[in-house]
Amino acid sequence: MRTSTDFTHTAPADPSGNALGPFTVGQVMKLRTRVTNSNGTTTGSVRKLTILSPAS
Numbered sequence: 001m002r003t004s005t006d007f008t009h010t011a012p013a014d015p016s017g018n019a020l021g022p023f024t025v026g027q028v029m030k031l032r033t034r035v036t037n038s039n040g041t042t043t044g045s046v047r048k049l050t051i052l053s054p055a056s
Contacts, residue, residue: 031047
Protein backbone atom coordinates (compact mmCIF):
# COMPACT_ATOMS: atom_id res chain seq x y z
CA MET A 1 0.00 0.00 0.00
CA ARG A 2 1.33 3.43 -0.90
CA THR A 3 1.13 6.36 1.48
CA SER A 4 1.37 10.13 1.11
CA THR A 5 1.72 13.03 3.50
CA ASP A 6 -2.08 13.52 3.49
CA PHE A 7 -2.60 10.02 4.83
CA THR A 8 -1.09 9.42 8.25
CA HIS A 9 -2.36 5.86 8.72
CA THR A 10 -2.28 2.87 6.43
CA ALA A 11 -3.83 -0.59 6.48
CA PRO A 12 -3.11 -3.54 4.20
CA ALA A 13 -5.77 -4.52 1.69
CA ASP A 14 -8.15 -7.15 3.09
CA PRO A 15 -10.34 -8.84 0.46
CA SER A 16 -12.86 -9.93 3.13
CA GLY A 17 -14.08 -6.33 3.38
CA ASN A 18 -13.35 -6.16 7.11
CA ALA A 19 -10.07 -4.23 6.99
CA LEU A 20 -11.27 -0.93 8.45
CA GLY A 21 -12.73 0.06 11.79
CA PRO A 22 -14.00 0.26 14.41
CA PHE A 23 -15.17 3.85 14.05
CA THR A 24 -17.01 6.25 16.32
CA VAL A 25 -20.08 8.27 15.32
CA GLY A 26 -19.00 11.62 13.88
CA GLN A 27 -15.52 10.41 12.94
CA VAL A 28 -14.36 11.57 9.50
CA MET A 29 -12.33 9.09 7.47
CA LYS A 30 -10.27 9.98 4.42
CA LEU A 31 -9.81 7.00 2.11
CA ARG A 32 -8.00 6.53 -1.17
CA THR A 33 -9.16 3.85 -3.58
CA ARG A 34 -7.28 2.54 -6.59
CA VAL A 35 -8.63 -0.01 -9.05
CA THR A 36 -7.58 -1.53 -12.36
CA ASN A 37 -10.13 -2.58 -14.97
CA SER A 38 -9.85 -5.50 -17.40
CA ASN A 39 -8.11 -3.28 -19.98
CA GLY A 40 -5.34 -2.48 -17.49
CA THR A 41 -6.42 1.12 -16.96
CA THR A 42 -5.83 2.27 -13.37
CA THR A 43 -7.95 4.92 -11.70
CA GLY A 44 -8.14 6.20 -8.16
CA SER A 45 -10.09 8.57 -5.98
CA VAL A 46 -9.89 10.19 -2.55
CA ARG A 47 -13.10 10.14 -0.50
CA LYS A 48 -14.06 11.68 2.82
CA LEU A 49 -16.63 9.65 4.76
CA THR A 50 -18.39 10.75 7.97
CA ILE A 51 -19.51 7.92 10.22
CA LEU A 52 -23.20 8.28 11.11
CA SER A 53 -25.38 6.61 13.71
CA PRO A 54 -26.66 3.17 12.63
CA ALA A 55 -30.12 3.17 11.04
CA SER A 56 -32.83 2.01 13.40
